[in-house]
Amino acid sequence: xxxxxxxxxxxxxxxxxxxxxxxxxxxxxxxxxxxxxxxxxxxxxxxxxxxxxxxxxxxxxxxxxxxxxxxxxxxxxxxxxxxxxxxxxxxxxxxxxxxxxxxxxxxxxxxxxxxxxxxxxxxxxxxxxxxxxxxxxxxxxxxxxxxxxxxxxxxxxxxxxxxxxxxxxxxxxxxxxxxxxxxxxxxxxxxxxxxxxxxxxxxxxxxxxxxxxxxxxxxxxxxxxxxxxxxxxxxxxxxxxxxxxxxxxxxxxxxxxxxxxxxxxxxxxxxxxxxxxxxxxxxxxxxxxxxxxxxxxxxxxxxxxxxxxxxxxxxxxxxxxxxxxxxxxxxxxxxxxxxxxxxxxxxxxxxxxxxxxxxxxxxxxxxxxxxxxxxxxxxxxxxxxxxxxxxxxxxxxxxxxxxxxxxxxxxxxxxxxxxxxxxxxxxxxxxxxxxxxxxxxxxxxxxxxxxxxxxxxxxxxxxxxxxxxxxxxxxxxxxxxxxxxxxxxxxxxxxxxxxxxxxxxxxxxxxxxxxxxxxxxxxxxxxxxxxxxxxxxxxxxxxxxxxxxxxxxxxxxxxxxxxxxxxxxxxxxxxxxxxxxxxxxxxxxxxxxxxxxxxxxxxxxxxxxxxxxxxxxxxxxxxxxxxxxxxxxxxxxxxxxxxxxxxxxxxxxxxxxxxxxxxxxxxxxxxxxxxxxxx
Numbered sequence: 001x002x003x004x005x006x007x008x009x010x011x012x013x014x015x016x017x018x019x020x021x022x023x024x025x026x027x028x029x030x031x032x033x034x035x036x037x038x039x040x041x042x043x044x045x046x047x048x049x050x051x052x053x054x055x056x057x058x059x060x061x062x063x064x065x066x067x068x069x070x071x072x073x074x075x076x077x078x079x080x081x082x083x084x085x086x087x088x089x090x091x092x093x094x095x096x097x098x099x100x101x102x103x104x105x106x107x108x109x110x111x112x113x114x115x116x117x118x119x120x121x122x123x124x125x126x127x128x129x130x131x132x133x134x135x136x137x138x139x140x141x142x143x144x145x146x147x148x149x150x151x152x153x154x155x156x157x158x159x160x161x162x163x164x165x166x167x168x169x170x171x172x173x174x175x176x177x178x179x180x181x182x183x184x185x186x187x188x189x190x191x192x193x194x195x196x197x198x199x200x201x202x203x204x205x206x207x208x209x210x211x212x213x214x215x216x217x218x219x220x221x222x223x224x225x226x227x228x229x230x231x232x233x234x235x236x237x238x239x240x241x242x243x244x245x246x247x248x249x250x251x252x253x254x255x256x257x258x259x260x261x262x263x264x265x266x267x268x269x270x271x272x273x274x275x276x277x278x279x280x281x282x283x284x285x286x287x288x289x290x291x292x293x294x295x296x297x298x299x300x301x302x303x304x305x306x307x308x309x310x311x312x313x314x315x316x317x318x319x320x321x322x323x324x325x326x327x328x329x330x331x332x333x334x335x336x337x338x339x340x341x342x343x344x345x346x347x348x349x350x351x352x353x354x355x356x357x358x359x360x361x362x363x364x365x366x367x368x369x370x371x372x373x374x375x376x377x378x379x380x381x382x383x384x385x386x387x388x389x390x391x392x393x394x395x396x397x398x399x400x401x402x403x404x405x406x407x408x409x410x411x412x413x414x415x416x417x418x419x420x421x422x423x424x425x426x427x428x429x430x431x432x433x434x435x436x437x438x439x440x441x442x443x444x445x446x447x448x449x450x451x452x453x454x455x456x457x458x459x460x461x462x463x464x465x466x467x468x469x470x471x472x473x474x475x476x477x478x479x480x481x482x483x484x485x486x487x488x489x490x491x492x493x494x495x496x497x498x499x500x501x502x503x504x505x506x507x508x509x510x511x512x513x514x515x516x517x518x519x520x521x522x523x524x525x526x527x528x529x530x531x532x533x534x535x536x537x538x539x540x541x542x543x544x545x546x547x548x549x550x551x552x553x554x555x556x557x558x559x560x561x562x563x564x565x566x567x568x569x570x571x572x573x574x575x576x577x578x579x580x581x582x583x584x585x586x587x588x589x590x591x592x593x594x595x596x597x598x599x600x601x602x603x604x605x606x607x608x609x610x611x612x613x614x615x616x617x618x619x620x621x622x623x624x625x626x627x628x629x630x631x632x633x634x635x636x637x638x639x640x641x642x643x644x645x646x647x648x649x650x651x652x653x654x655x656x657x658x659x660x661x662x663x664x665x666x667x668x669x670x671x672x673x674x675x676x677x678x679x
Contacts, residue, residue: 027616036624037616046628047643093123101148121149129589131155132656137582150588152656173378174339174584176406178371186366196396199447205392205440322382322410322452324482324515324539326532327351328554331519331544332386332412332456335667336602339375340580340595344573345547349554352382357414359427360389360398374406375584384410384454388417390427391437392444399445399453410451410481413441416458418490429490432461435471439478446479454482456519459502463489466499469506476514483510484542487520494545497521497623504535515539522546524619525557546622548605562619564612567636574599578654593659596651603647604666607640 027037077085089095097117099109101124109115118124129152136153138145145151185191330345331337332354342353355373362370376383385408389395399411415438417428424430431438446453455475459466468485475483485506487498498520507516518535519542522528531541546553551573556563581595610626612618631637638646644664652658 031617031621031624034621034623034625036610036620036626038610038614038627038629039616042614042629042631044628044630093118093120093127096121096124096150098150101150102146104148125149129659132592136587137579138587140579141583145587147586147588147591152587152589152592174375175378176371176374176376176408178366178368179405182405183366183368183371186364191401193397193400196393196400196444196448200393200396200444202447203392203440203443205444320409320451321481322352324352324517327382327540328557329517329540329542330354330547330554331542332357332414333544333548336548336598336605338598339377339584340577340598341551341602343377343379343580344577345551345554346377346379347576348552348573349558350547352384353380354383354412355385357386357388357417360387360394363387363398363401364394374402374408376407382409384408384412386412386414386456388414388422388427389441390425390430392440395441396444396448399449403449403451408451410454411445411449412454412456412484413445414456415441416456416486416490418458418493423490429458429461432458432467432490435474438471439474442475442478442480452481453479454484455480456484456486458486459489459499461490463491465489466502469502469509472506472510472514472516476511480514482515482517482539484517484519487518500531500534503531504538507535507537510537517542519544521622522553523549523622524553524562525560526619528557529560545605548602549609549622550606562612567611567631567633567639570606570639571635574650574654577602592655596655596658597664599651599654600644600647600664601667603650604644607642607647610640611636 024040025033030037095118097109097115097119100106100117100119100121102108104121106119106121109117109119128150131154132152134153135156136145136151138151139153139156145153145157148154148157151157182191328350329352330342330350333341334356337354337356339355342350342355346353355375358370358373363374374385385402385406387395387398387402389398395413402408402411414428415431417423419428422428422430426434426437431441442453442455457468459468466489472483483506485503487500487503488494488496500518500520503516503518503520507518510516516538517540518531518538522531522541522543523546527546528541528543532538543553550565552563552565577599578595581598582591585591585594585598608626610620610624610629611631612620613632614629626640629640631640638650641647644666648658648662648664
């Protein structure tokens with residue numbers, strides 16, 4: 001009887017397992033409910049978390065719960081107080097002079113006693129935090145570290161002597177940095193935009209009365225390659241009404257268009273003047289026909305055929321077009337799509353990269369933080385920038401500025417951004433309800449630009465009211481080389497599935513001259529292949545959130561396989577990102593913490609990836625909600641955590657301990673749905 005007890009217990013345990021297996025939902029049922037079918041042996045109950053009031057870290061998964069219980073109200077400081085704090089920080093011993101830090105010599109600073117930074121190296125070294133483990137990213141790349149004693153890896157700089165590294169004059173690996181002289185001119189509104197203003201005139205868009213003065217004389221002096229031969233073409237320019245900065249004041253016309261104030265229209269009086277002249281009327285008709293064909297070099301007397309041509313824009317056939325067909329295109333991604341992340345994606349197989357969305361008004365105002373979004377690494381062989389603006393004058397001027405100051409292969413205009421602050425300024429998705437404004441913006445930009453112009457849109461503004469299919473042909477005629485369609489409306493944001501059938505419909509309606517790209521929910525090589533095969537008219541597919549969660553998706557597509565990547569391989573990718581980040585943002589304390597911040601923003605996406613070996617059904621889909629599970633090792637379990645505190649732990653494994661008072665809150669809420677507008 002005693003020996004029967006274990007057998008009875010064993011039978012009970014087997015029965016419990018069988019009953020549990022019977023009650024567990026089938027993988028097909030879980031997939032139908034958009035729940036990831038993780039194998040039973042890896043499932044675990046959700047961890048219980050106690051919210052620390054002073055932790056300074058807010059979990060993205062518990063955002064709604066913690067918002068009511070853990071609200072930290074920051075004191076709003078006045079501008080005067082912030083300015084005083086900045087001055088005190090400059091006088092601090094921690095704020096050492098960059099020239100002194102780079103050279104290690106107090107006499108290296110040209111300002112000496114008038115320098116606003118600290119020159120006391122001993123005091124700085126006494127307060128400097130300890131160096132981090134590892135090698136300086138510049139030394140490991142056989143470059144001279146420009147941060148000197150402020151580098152958090154300064155102990156490895158002794159290798160610079162043995163390598164005999166010289167201080168570089170410029171950073172050749174990155175281009176498109178904002179020139180200080182240009183920034184000052186932008187601050188003073190002294191940059192001229194002759195091409196943009198001329199094309200706006202041709203399109204019948206009038207300059208505003210309350211506009212900013214914009215002579216641009218200093219800019220022309222600093223950029224002789226952009227100069228127009230004013231002495232030879234002065235009369236011709238003034239007769240056409242083109243903006244110019246003539247030396248004489250009798251034909252000086254240096255007004256500018258007010259930024260994002262209102263759409264500009266032609267006044268009645270001037271329209272009557274134009275109509276009264278039959279010669280000018282015929283000229284306008286020829287302009288309209290040429291603008292539809294992408295040509296601009298038109299004048300009443302064929303003035304551009306002479307030696308002193310303005311050469312405002314090359315012939316349409318001279319523009320180097322980009323063939324997007326079959327190429328892997330990394331979408332422009334706000335915050336996370338920075339230069340170090342794009343380098344990661346290039347190394348993993350991306351063909352085309354695009355910078356983060358930059359606001360036109362901020363670029364025209366010379367904001368350094370906005371210009372940093374245009375930076376390009378030497379590894380990005382096909383690179384574009386994405387801009388966003390509300391009015392033709394703003395976009396046209398920004399396009400001209402980027403065209404002559406930056407090295408880009410194409411410029412993309414975002415007409416699909418769903419963010420409230422963008423839409424409220426009548427930009428982004430707001431343009432979907434204003435086709436005439438879309439036309440003016442695209443025509444003004446395409447006729448000003450000497451490179452291909454692309455446009456990114458959504459299916460429409462409101463859900464169930466798609467309208468892009470009716471505009472596809474017009475968008476091509478207005479001067480667009482490629483059109484990217486995100487298969488969601490503005491109202492959907494990133495919720496629900498992308499409507500690929502509607503993207504196919506638009507691609508079939510597009511003329512042969514317009515390349516159509518699809519975007520939405522691509523998360524595996526099977527998704528990419530399916531969409532390209534289902535619709536041959538589709539040039540390629542743009543990959544966005546799929547690349548954020550698993551950047552090796554480009555490798556999977558090129559090798560056409562599902563990659564069951566290990567936690568160690570994923571950690572090595574994070575290591576590369578940190579190295580690239582320190583090279584881009586700096587290896588000093590500020591650069592380290594900036595790299596940490598963007599690493600944490602990226603980790604707020606990567607935790608959504610579920611390793612293939614843990615799934616009953618492969619591949620993973622982007623809309624699957626992962627249950628609580630444990631990985632095949634401790635690192636994989638840590639990477640699967642949706643707790644921001646665990647993301648900070650991962651960052652500490654790469655960048656050392658976080659500083660005292662560190663705070664982090666995930667920025668993006670990518671699954672938000674606008675319930676208010678949904679009614």
